[in-house]
Amino acid sequence: MAKPGQSSFRRILLSRILLLSVPVLLMGVYVTYRKARSSILETARQNLTESAVKKGESISESIKTLSTNLVSASESVVLQSGSPYQKQEFLDQLAKQLPTQVQCLQLISINTQNLAASTCGEQAISAFSASEWSQQETALLLDPSQVQVKALLPGTSPLDSTAKPSKNASKSQLRLVLSAPVYDSAGSLRYALSVQSALLKQERGKPGSLVGYPVVIDQDGTILAHPIAQRVGRNIEQEADGERLKTVMKNAIADQPPNFLHLFSFEKNGVELLAGYSAISSPITTQPDHKWIILAVTRLDSALSGLTEIQQVLIVLTFGLIAASLLATLYISRELALPLEQLRDYAGTEGHLHSIDRVPHNFKIREFNQLSEALDSMVERLKAWAEELETAWKEAQAANQLKNEFLANTSHELRTPLNAIIGCIRLVRDDCCDDREEEMDFLQRADDAAIHLLGIINDVLDIAKIEAGKLSVVLEPLDLRKLLKDVIDLQAVQIHQKGLEFITPDLQEPITVHADPAKLKQVLLNVVGNATKFTDKGSITITIRIETHHRKEAVGSLSSPSPSLVGGQEARPEESVSSLSRSLSPTALSSAKERLSPPLLVVVTVQDTGIGIEPAQQHKLFRPFVMIDGTTTRKFGGTGLGLAISRNLMELMGGSITLSSAGIGFGTAVEITLPILDPSALPIESTNGAKN
The missing domain is CATH 3.30.450.20 (PAS domain)
Structure with missing residues (x-):
């Protein structure tokens, strides 16, 4: 569920793309506009500069043309010797023929400053001095350079107040007065021909x-x-x-x-x-x-002015590009966000860990497919871990139940011998016995119960040492034949009391193994005792066979032997030999070194015809506190620690113990395997039974 202030990935992606694309787009439009404006300005500047040059050339050309026309007109015979009427008519015609806009043409007498002829009133447009030109004509043709040019400013011309301006005239135009000398037929200076003209429109x-x-x-x-x-x-x-x-x-x-x-x-x-x-x-x-x-x-x-159209085009183009960018951003954000939304929907749906649905695949983007595959793999791992956790939880529940049953069974097992001990001792203490023999019988019963109680406590202490890693064995060469004979003697009475047939091997030759005598005897007593406990009729058979090490590995019935432990520490080969060298002769020491990689194994099998075990339950029997079920415990007693302790002891001694059964009612076979040593490794016994 989204928290306040959070936004969706699609909305964030859309806003970020727009925040990046729209400013870039606007910046591009602005740069385009400025570039177009600069280009138009540059064109305007170039054109205006060219126009100024042309205007200057036009003014110079107009003045030159007007001067040439004025010089040609000043050489006319009509102006030199014609009548006043002819002179006036000549000026009227000349004003129409001149190429520039003529505002006034006058023929002014140099001596009197009076007008001989005029097209614009009776007042002279300019005054002249006789010294401005030579009094006698010095050349047959006048030079245009002799034409005088004056600029008229507003208010300096009599036409400004007396003459009515023409329709096309403008006071803002460049007004000039050009004057040329007029000589008579005798070559004397008589008149000045002046023209007032506006050169610019x-x-x-x-x-x-x-x-x-x-x-x-x-x-x-x-x-x-x-x-x-x-x-x-x-x-x-x-x-x-x-x-x-x-x-x-x-x-x-x-x-x-x-x-x-x-x-x-x-x-x-x-x-x-x-x-x-x-x-x-x-x-x-x-x-x-x-x-x-x-x-x-x-x-x-x-x-x-041309920029206005460009500006309008840019505005339309900008809005079009923004709209296109928005549509493209919507499409892109959808394409990018849709895979994440599908993955989110998948992850947010409950029950995927218990379904067979896979994470969505086949996205168009490779990274999303890789993410999908990674999520799929993670879901598979989570499923596996969930199954492992569920299995571990069930096992923990089972273990907790087994420990509860163990505590109940152990309390019962402890209470029974304690009650027997207390009862027997009180009978003796209260002098309830008839004779000394009966007292000894009660005391023997109390002693047996105490020994049984001590065995239970020892089992609990041993399993505690095993779990703490502190259980140790002291290895030495011993004769398995003698050890097995002691076990048979101890168990034979109880087996015969139950009416069971007890079949034992007849061993003639010694079988030397490297083990802890007390611990190996404890294992054998536990195995034979279990066979006796869980067998009500039939027989118990003990057999011994010799096998090669390779064959045992081939059939797979021998578990990998653990390194020997001496004093609770892992016994390396050189340490084992060192521990033996203090008590063995050189010959025995040499044999012990050869024992470190024995070629032969001895297998002790205890076969009974008892209740048997289901194949699915057999692997649990070597765990601490485990028995098949509560009814078995209540019927036969025990704490469920014997096989677990036996397995750890056999591994510490470099051997193994295995169990097999065809099923309920088909009995059980337990095999104890140890490597064989050379008989010469045994210590030499004296005639009085002491070891030398």
């Missing part, structure tokens, strides 16, 4: 036009032409963009290549302008280094 550029409107500035800073009439005649120092304009003039005067600049207050405050500029030689002076600065100016928004 001040037209507002259309949006998107990169031609720009012209502005002309004299080298001294005077504005000669501007679309705003009030600015004509002003000096650039009076303008807010004066410093920028001064920089332009310095660059132009220094004959640097044509360039452009940004203006912010040259037309209207707050309106940014783009201006390309170039320079031409000033036509109103003969000084070669005097220049006019020609500007081609347009508004920035007009230059960037």
Whole structure:
């Protein structure tokens, strides 16, 4: 269950992808927009610079053409010797023929400054001095360089107040007065032919036009032409963009290549302008280094008018790309989150550990398939561990039950001999016996019960030592024949009392083994005692056979012998020989060394015809506290420790003990296996029975 504040993997993945993709997309659109704007601005700057150069060339060409036409007209015979009427008619015709916009044509007398003919009123547009030209014609043809050019600023021309401007005239245009001398037929200076003309058409550029409107500035800073009439005649120092304009003039005067600049207050405050500029030689002076600065100016928004369409396209494209990115992100997040959701659903469903369903596979992403396989393997391991835990839990329950049964059985086993001891001793103490023989009988019974009680306590102590790893044996060479004979003698009476047939081997030759006499006797007594206890009729048979070590391994009835222990420690071969060397002769010591890898084994088999054991239960009998069931314990008694202690003792002595039974009612066979030593390893006994 999700906790408050947590989010799903799909939502996180979707938000992260969008947080990364949308800003990148917007940044790309912004960069594209800025690049397009820069490209348009660069194009506008180049076009405006070219337009300024062309405007400068157009002004120079117009002045030159007008000067040439004016010189040609001044050489006309009509002006030299015609009547006043002819002169007036000639000026009217000339005004129509000139290629530039002519505002006024006048023929002015040099001596009297009176008008001989005029197309624009009775007042002279310019005054002339007789010294401006030579009094006598020095050449057959006049040179256009003799034409004088003057720039007219607002209020300096009589036409500004008297003449009615034409429909196409504009005070903001560049107005010039060009004058040429007129000589009579005798070559004397008589008149000055003057023309007032506007050379530039001040037209507002259309949006998107990169031609720009012209502005002309004299080298001294005077504005000669501007679309705003009030600015004509002003000096650039009076303008807010004066410093920028001064920089332009310095660059132009220094004959640097044509360039452009940004203006912010040259037309209207707050309106940014783009201006390309170039320079031409000033036509109103003969000084070669005097220049006019020609500007081609347009508004920035007009230059960037084409950017509006690009901006609209980018906006539509941006929204389209965001929508496409959202759809792609939804698809990608679904493809990436779906496998995790399937794995989550599988892991969140209860009961998978007990089902045969596998973790979802066949994802499109390799890593998810690998994760699925890893989860599948983990589930299989968990199932195996769960089964092992369940088995261990059942075994623990069984072990706990067995220990409870063991405690109950042991308390019963302890109570019985204790009651017998207490009862017999009290009878003797209270002098309830008739004679000494009866007293001795009760005391013998108490002694037997005490010995039985001591055996139970010894078994409990032995199993405790085994579990603590402290049980030890002292190994020495011994004659198995004599040890077995003592066991048979001790058990024969009890076997015969139960009416059982007791079949024992008749051994003639000694069988030497390396074992702890007391512990081996304890094992044999336990095995024969169990056979006697669980057999009500039939027989108990003890047999001995000799087998090779390899054969025993081949049939698989011999468990791997554990290393011998001496004093509770693992007895290595050299330590075993060292422990024997203190009590054995050199010959016996040599035989003991050969015993460390014996070629032969002795197998003691105790076969009974008792109750038998189910094959499925046989492997449990060598565990501590284990008996077949509670009814067997109650019927036959015992603590269930005998076989467990016997197995550990046999392993400590380098041998083994195994049990087999065909089933219930078919008896049981127990085999005790030990390696055989050379008989010469036995100590030599003296005639009085003492060992030397």
